[in-house]
Amino acid sequence: MPFQSFSTFNFQFKMAIRILVTGGTFDKEYDMLNGQLAFEDTHVPEMLELGRCKVETEIRNIMMVDSLDMTDADREVILHNCRSASENQILITHGTDTMTETAAFLAKASLQKTIVLTGAMIPYKFGSSDGFFNLGSALAFLQTLPVGVCVAMNGRYYDWDNVRKNKKTGYFEELR
Amino acid sequence: MPFQSFSTFNFQFKMAIRILVTGGTFDKEYDMLNGQLAFEDTHVPEMLELGRCKVETEIRNIMMVDSLDMTDADREVILHNCRSASENQILITHGTDTMTETAAFLAKASLQKTIVLTGAMIPYKFGSSDGFFNLGSALAFLQTLPVGVCVAMNGRYYDWDNVRKNKKTGYFEELR
Amino acid sequence: MPFQSFSTFNFQFKMAIRILVTGGTFDKEYDMLNGQLAFEDTHVPEMLELGRCKVETEIRNIMMVDSLDMTDADREVILHNCRSASENQILITHGTDTMTETAAFLAKASLQKTIVLTGAMIPYKFGSSDGFFNLGSALAFLQTLPVGVCVAMNGRYYDWDNVRKNKKTGYFEELR
Amino acid sequence: MPFQSFSTFNFQFKMAIRILVTGGTFDKEYDMLNGQLAFEDTHVPEMLELGRCKVETEIRNIMMVDSLDMTDADREVILHNCRSASENQILITHGTDTMTETAAFLAKASLQKTIVLTGAMIPYKFGSSDGFFNLGSALAFLQTLPVGVCVAMNGRYYDWDNVRKNKKTGYFEELR
Numbered sequence: 001m002p003f004q005s006f007s008t009f010n011f012q013f014k015m016a017i018r019i020l021v022t023g024g025t026f027d028k029e030y031d032m033l034n035g036q037l038a039f040e041d042t043h044v045p046e047m048l049e050l051g052r053c054k055v056e057t058e059i060r061n062i063m064m065v066d067s068l069d070m071t072d073a074d075r076e077v078i079l080h081n082c083r084s085a086s087e088n089q090i091l092i093t094h095g096t097d098t099m100t101e102t103a104a105f106l107a108k109a110s111l112q113k114t115i116v117l118t119g120a121m122i123p124y125k126f127g128s129s130d131g132f133f134n135l136g137s138a139l140a141f142l143q144t145l146p147v148g149v150c151v152a153m154n155g156r157y158y159d160w161d162n163v164r165k166n167k168k169t170g171y172f173e174e175l176r
Numbered sequence: 177m178p179f180q181s182f183s184t185f186n187f188q189f190k191m192a193i194r195i196l197v198t199g200g201t202f203d204k205e206y207d208m209l210n211g212q213l214a215f216e217d218t219h220v221p222e223m224l225e226l227g228r229c230k231v232e233t234e235i236r237n238i239m240m241v242d243s244l245d246m247t248d249a250d251r252e253v254i255l256h257n258c259r260s261a262s263e264n265q266i267l268i269t270h271g272t273d274t275m276t277e278t279a280a281f282l283a284k285a286s287l288q289k290t291i292v293l294t295g296a297m298i299p300y301k302f303g304s305s306d307g308f309f310n311l312g313s314a315l316a317f318l319q320t321l322p323v324g325v326c327v328a329m330n331g332r333y334y335d336w337d338n339v340r341k342n343k344k345t346g347y348f349e350e351l352r
Numbered sequence: 353m354p355f356q357s358f359s360t361f362n363f364q365f366k367m368a369i370r371i372l373v374t375g376g377t378f379d380k381e382y383d384m385l386n387g388q389l390a391f392e393d394t395h396v397p398e399m400l401e402l403g404r405c406k407v408e409t410e411i412r413n414i415m416m417v418d419s420l421d422m423t424d425a426d427r428e429v430i431l432h433n434c435r436s437a438s439e440n441q442i443l444i445t446h447g448t449d450t451m452t453e454t455a456a457f458l459a460k461a462s463l464q465k466t467i468v469l470t471g472a473m474i475p476y477k478f479g480s481s482d483g484f485f486n487l488g489s490a491l492a493f494l495q496t497l498p499v500g501v502c503v504a505m506n507g508r509y510y511d512w513d514n515v516r517k518n519k520k521t522g523y524f525e526e527l528r
Numbered sequence: 529m530p531f532q533s534f535s536t537f538n539f540q541f542k543m544a545i546r547i548l549v550t551g552g553t554f555d556k557e558y559d560m561l562n563g564q565l566a567f568e569d570t571h572v573p574e575m576l577e578l579g580r581c582k583v584e585t586e587i588r589n590i591m592m593v594d595s596l597d598m599t600d601a602d603r604e605v606i607l608h609n610c611r612s613a614s615e616n617q618i619l620i621t622h623g624t625d626t627m628t629e630t631a632a633f634l635a636k637a638s639l640q641k642t643i644v645l646t647g648a649m650i651p652y653k654f655g656s657s658d659g660f661f662n663l664g665s666a667l668a669f670l671q672t673l674p675v676g677v678c679v680a681m682n683g684r685y686y687d688w689d690n691v692r693k694n695k696k697t698g699y700f701e702e703l704r
Contacts, residue, residue, distance in 0.1 A: 017337070025384075025387060030474055030475065030478055032377075032473040032474050032522050033520070033522055035377060035418075036391070042295070048331070049307070050304060050306060051309030051310070051329055051330075051331055052297060052306045052309075052329075052330050052331075052346070052347065053309070053331035054330040054331060054332055054348075055330075055331040055332055055345060064360070065208050066387075069403070079422055087374070088350060116308075121228060121384040122384050123382065125478065125479060125480070126382055126477065126478045126479060127477060127478060127479030128226060129197050130226060130228045131226050132309050132312070133223070133226070133227030133228075133229070133308050133309065133312035133444055134227070134312060135312070136308070136309035136310060136311070136313035136316070136331065137312035137313055137314030137315060137316035138316075139313060139316075139331050140312070140313035140314075140315075140316030140317045140320070140328070140331070140333070141316045141319075141320060143315070143317075143332070143333070144317060144320035144321060144333075145320060152229040152316070153225055153228075154229055154231075155228075155229035155312065155315050155316070155395070156231055156319070157232040157316070157319070158232060161198075164418075167385070168226070168250050168337060168385070170230065170385055171230060172230075172275065182661065186666070200562060201560075206650055206651065206654055208553075208649040208650050208698050209696075209698055212554060213563070213565070234601075242563075264670070273563075297560040298558055298560050299558065301654065301655060301656070302558055302655060302657030303653060303654060304653070304655045342560070342562070346560050346561055366681060375684070397660070400683070401659060402656060402661070403658050403661030403662070403682075403683055404649060404661075404681075404682050404683075404699065405661070405682055405683035405697070406682040406684055406699060406700075407682075407683040429699070454587055474578060480578060481578075482578060482580045483580050483626065484660045484661050484664070484665060485575070485578070485579030485580075485660050485664035486579070486665070487659035487661065488572060488660070488662060488663070488664030488665035488668070489664035489665055489667060489668035490668075491665060491668075491683050491687070492664070492665035492666075492667075492668030492669045492672070492680070492683070493668045493671075493672060494667075495674060495685070496668070496669060496672035496685075497672060501676055504668070505580075505583035506580050506581055506582040506583075507576070507579055507580075507582060507583040507664065507667050507668070508582055508671070509668070509671070509672075509702075510553065522580070523580065523582060524582075525553045
């Protein structure tokens with residue numbers, strides 16, 4: 001691969017990406033009437049516009065859950081959406097707490113698709129979020145990585161079977 | 177490549193990336209005393225921190241110029257920095273107006289390195305900038321693309337010899 | 353008063369204002385490690401700097417509490433700080449839920465000082481906060497209103513005995 | 529006035545304020561296609577909404593000029609708008625460079641109205657602007673100051689005949 005010319009990738013420029021929104025910190029907002037964090041609608045479309053993104057994307061808001069509350073039934077819904085999507089590149093926005101569990105769940109289905117999960121440690125609407133940076137990197141990894149499942153956080157990607165979230169620091173890290 | 181497993185890329189997780197800062201809209205600020213746009217210092221380090229980036233990077237601020245003012249002598253300086261860097265992955269932040277000219281200039285040197293140029297249409301400090309998204313995607317492309325020179329804008333990457341900036345829309349597009 | 357010239361107020365330009373910070377939504381932050389809202393330090397000093405404020409202020413961070421948790425013992429502490437301050441103009445940043453209770457509590461002491469309470473419906477750090485606007489208006493009311501206690505929210509001031517927070521809308525309104 | 533009760537001001541709670549927008553740094557935006565600062569539309573309405581402002585306001589966008597380019601003919605237009613407004617409280621957003629000239633110009637007409645000029649050193653859209661704070665304080669001064677003309681900047685108000693902008697620091701200051 002190191003000597004491949006870029007032109008072999010050119011067909012990818014026209015690729016369409018399916019984006020599955022599942023909630024997570026990424027999309028949380030502050031509800032001023034009760035002082036709690038809550039979900040309203042996803043910010044992915046406005047983020048893609050702000051990023052002046054010209055990748056063809058098809059966005060589906062399939063659930064709005066805190067990933068600590070995500071069940072295997074929810075993960076079946078995500079898997080079903082990955083399988084039935086006409087696109088072969090799939091971006092999933094997801095809470096960080098169980099992002100690696102969902103990645104492992106999806107990997108076991110061995111779909112012939114590239115699936116990248118990403119999220120944020122701070123809500124996009126809170127001004128100092130990592131979410132916009134993560135979305136940019138996740139979309140880029142999706143256009144260049146082969147079939148498989150990975151997590152895109154902290155400017156890097158991590159194979160689904162070699163990643164955990166360090167709960168003390170909030171950073172993702174490799175197992176080995 | 178479609179059937180390669182991710183693990184072949186694992187060595188890349190430890191890669192270090194050289195970041196060359198050259199100025200451009202990306203790093204412009206508002207000078208309140210004269211009402212003009214001007215350069216102070218680069219925002220790349222604070223952006224990497226906000227993005228919670230864990231990619232090993234080595235940042236060099238080699239010039240602070242508007243890319244319309246960039247000369248071939250400046251491009252020689254950039255090329256020299258690419259060649260002499262110990263890293264094989266190089267990110268260049270650059271004004272968008274002549275980003276493609278610099279990409280072509282660097283490509284002619286045929287370095288055995290991956291070089292990605294990125295920038296912003298709106299200054300990072302102005303609140304509604306595409307720069308943070310572009311930085312995330314550029315870093316991701318750098319970790320996954322083979323040797324060559326490309327431009328990372330609008331969530332995509334463009335080969336150096338197949339890209340122009342559309343001055344009317346501000347979007348990058350392929351020539352063919 | 354309509355025909356008084358402004359110059360009679362000129363002595364006020366040199367006035368010093370005591371700012372008492374008590375917490376509230378105004379100063380809440382997002383704790384990324386547990387996904388909860390929490391207090392760290394007050395943002396009042398950085399807000400005054402961003403506002404390029406040249407009013408002489410003396411800031412005391414006397415507590416950091418959610419106003420729903422504020423007790424009469426806490427209000428005694430606030431009153432003590434109002435009374436013992438050498439300044440005659442006192443700004444109190446306060447949670448909105450019991451701001452009017454604290455205003456009434458302080459009014460009963462009949463201090464010969466001008467006391468203005470203000471706060472925010474959305475945390476200052478969350479990007480779309482009303483807090484910065486409220487701080488500007490509260491400081492202005494403090495420099496122009498006579499002795500008494502009032503609440504400054506929604507661009508207006510409300511006498512302590514003629515105001516309630518409408519919990520359904522989040523706006524303050526007069527009782528009569 | 530120090531011993532007046534607040535209730536004498538209560539009628540003011542219902543006051544309507546005329547806001548005259550004239551441009552200035554306050555409303556400047558970044559034009560991404562040519563890299564210049566330019567005017568599009570005023571941000572005053574969205575700022576009042578973000579500030580959750582409940583003061584009754586009537587906004588007129590009468591010109592969009594850099595105050596360095598403002599002529600006496602422009603000032604006649606502003607004066608005409610002040611005179612013909614049905615409201616007695618008038619807020620003027622204005623560039624800082626000649627804000628004091630316009631204040632003096634208006635003062636000479638001796639209208640029986642309260643007129644407050646304000647602006648910003650950094651455009652509202654640029655994320656770190658003083659404009660939102662200034663708007664809050666200007667609205668508050670307008671509701672509490674008697675007939676006359678003043679400048680509201682830096683959290684304070686300055687009589688029209690006792691103020692200048694220090695071009696070196698960007699702060700307003702009294703002449704004596």
